[in-house]
Amino acid sequence: MTEGIALDLAAAQADPDGFAALAERAGGTVFLHESDDGGLDPWTTAVWLAGRTQGVRIGLPGTVSAASAQMREKSYESLEILAGPRLAAAIQRRDGIDYDGIPASLADGAVAPGDPRYRGRKSTYMRGGSPGLVLRPRTVAEVADALAFASRHQHLPLGLRSGGHGISGRSTNDGGLVIDVGLMNDVQVLDEPRRLVRVGPGATWKQVAAVLDKYDWAIGSGDYGGVGVGGLATAGGIGFMSREHGLTIDQLRAVELVLADGTAVRASADENQELFWAVRGAGANFGVATAFEFEAAPVHEVGWAQLALVSPDLEQTLVQFGEVARTAPRDTTVFFLTGPPRQGQSVVQLYGMVDSGDPDTVVERLTPFASTGLLAQQQVVITRYADVMGQAADVGPGGHHGQGEPVARSAFLPRLTPEFARDVVELLASGQVFFFQLRHMGGAIADTPSDATAFAHRTPEFSVTAMGSSGAVDEAWDRLAHHFDGLYLSFDTRTDRQTDAFPPATLARLRTLKRELDPGNLFRDNFNIDPEVQK
Structure with a gap:
């Protein structure tokens, strides 16, 4: 590589100070490779090099061993704390994922094990996780690209994430894919006389409330402002304003989604009415929500x-x-x-x-x-x-x-x-x-x-x-x-x-729609409405 050098750890063991001096002079990234005939442990050397140098970027290739994938991941986290932006770890590829086939539109934002950004993307508010790849779309077209990639990996778990707060834990996984729409977080007033507001799924209710406060409005949500809009606005939304203004979904007037086949649709009381009925309470079973339109309530x-x-x-x-x-x-x-x-x-x-x-x-x-x-x-x-x-x-x-x-x-x-x-x-x-x-x-x-x-x-x-x-x-x-x-x-x-979450008539209606919109059950790693179940 033109921006760095690769150093054999066996040679470095003979002259550690010379090794550090050479690394500092080389600049760029120093890649630490394990030696066939022993030598220094790459993890220990990486930590020592981080403390011994100031400008060196430290690169660990994907083949560096550890006792387990979990230990390797923890080692990377520890090294990231010490080296910060100087860590240039290589992607730790998980089985069954076509990393080379990541869509070009998503490649720059994609996060995999070994990426310095991975530590902040793998887990949620209260759950650990170790997905093999996190895709972070910013547009409707990129969501469609992410779903096309997920469709080629149906053998893997698929998590959908908005704010990453979900108690259920279904927005992360082990070794699978996560589509994280956290970057789609715009909040804008569409129609002030009608109090109509458009909100991206990755916005938090804290962000929404701050925008609406200028108008003396509010949209009732849960009990914590750090919750993402996408998960709550498709499940129900039981919060401090619900007894007066209804659930969060009761203030929803339209939702835009990308379906399993990549089609972008809009659902409301006037269009795709059955989908609009379903998305208000059935969670992530029918598509990835890319925008919501709410009617806010006057609140002082x-x-x-x-x-x-x-x-x-x-x-x-x-x-x-x-x-x-x-x-x-x-x-x-x-x-x-x-x-x-x-x-x-x-x-x-x-x-x-x-x-x-x-x-x-x-x-x-x-x-x-x-x-x-x-x-x-x-x-x-x-x-x-x-x-x-x-x-x-x-x-x-x-x-x-x-x-x-x-x-x-x-x-x-x-x-x-x-x-x-x-x-x-x-x-x-x-x-x-x-x-x-x-x-x-x-x-x-x-x-x-x-x-x-x-x-x-x-x-x-x-x-x-x-x-x-x-x-x-x-x-x-x-x-x-x-x-x-x-x-x-x-x-x-x-x-x-499912039979606890939905009464029989509701569940039957949801399954009929699931067979129409997601017959391959791409959106299954949630409170899944299985299209194959007939009753």
């Missing part, structure tokens, strides 16, 4: 509350919380979060929103919730919706660095009964669950008929989520199954619960 100042309660009797607190939530006005939404008890007491975090800028109204709405336990800490402010979403940390160019594989379980709860409260206490006492959340539903969510969107569970009082660290969660969770009706697919790491 809001009351934002974060309350910490101590409960010596969690069963009673849950029952009281259910009673208060059941009768709360639509302008009030409060989420409930707790974990395992400690020394006989439970710490409960309540966080929620009142769509009002009047302090007296906010206090009136929140007082019944605060009385469900012993109030230990409170923070209640009058603020902007954008400020609430803005509390999310910026991910930055370094991306997410999630680790591990937390197990998440989800369900819809028609009614919070004393029996359910008792079973929740047993669930938390089992030690298998470290996170338990109730998301307040009702209100405007139930105004939309259950068959109007693929999200059919319109009448439950709560969405329930639990997380643990192992498969043992299931045994404890399944003891609550008789309380539930359905599940929210974005919060469940299982991929085989």
Whole structure:
């Protein structure tokens, strides 16, 4: 190569200082090759060279060995921290991927193991991952190119990623492909009188809220501003404004997608109506969303509350919380979060929103919730919706660095009964669950008929989520199954619960459309609607 030199590590062992001096004089990139007859370990040498020189770029070829692919990847991460932009590692090719066949339109942005950018692209917000290739399209045409490449690799997992926050973990994988639309993140107002907004799938709700705040508008989303638009806006969107303005998908007026065959389409109430019905609740089963059009709601100042309660009797607190939530006005939404008890007491975090800028109204709405336990800490402010979403940390160019594989379980709860409260206490006492959340539903969510969107569970009082660290969660969770009706697919790491996620008529309708639009089941590594299943 004209920009560097290749050095044999056996020769370098005899004169390390001379080796470093030669590398510094050579400039460009120094490629460290293993010797046939022993010599210095390339990883150790790379670390030493990074500390011994200042201008040398350090290149490790794809053939450098390590005890395992996982160890090699970790070694690269460590070296990247030390060498920073001076690391010029070669692509670590995974089996079954035609790296030489990456479309020209995507080649510059493609990220593979060994690329210095890989560490920030492989994982998500809370999950580790090791995909063989991450494609980062910027246009509709590039999304089509990415799908054409994926179609030639149907033997591999395929993840779709917008913001990379997804609890379900299906936007990364091991050794497969990821199509990351994070660069498609424009937010623009299309029609101010109609409050019509066009949003790219890679935008975060924090970004959306910041743009709309200038107009005194908001689009209800989840509870965290760092979530990407694409995943949430195709699954449902249960957030702080849902009881007043409906789910996020209820504010959706049109969506543009690229289908499995590369065709770009637009779906709305007037065009491709069946696809528009399906994409509102069935996730990533039918295509890659490239743009959304929402009708924002007028929202001014809001009351934002974060309350910490101590409960010596969690069963009673849950029952009281259910009673208060059941009768709360639509302008009030409060989420409930707790974990395992400690020394006989439970710490409960309540966080929620009142769509009002009047302090007296906010206090009136929140007082019944605060009385469900012993109030230990409170923070209640009058603020902007954008400020609430803005509390999310910026991910930055370094991306997410999630680790591990937390197990998440989800369900819809028609009614919070004393029996359910008792079973929740047993669930938390089992030690298998470290996170338990109730998301307040009702209100405007139930105004939309259950068959109007693929999200059919319109009448439950709560969405329930639990997380643990192992498969043992299931045994404890399944003891609550008789309380539930359905599940929210974005919060469940299982991929085989289609009959829980969708009622029979909804599922049959989705499968009919799947057979038409994705008969080869390219979009299968999600909450998959399998076209081959007839019932």
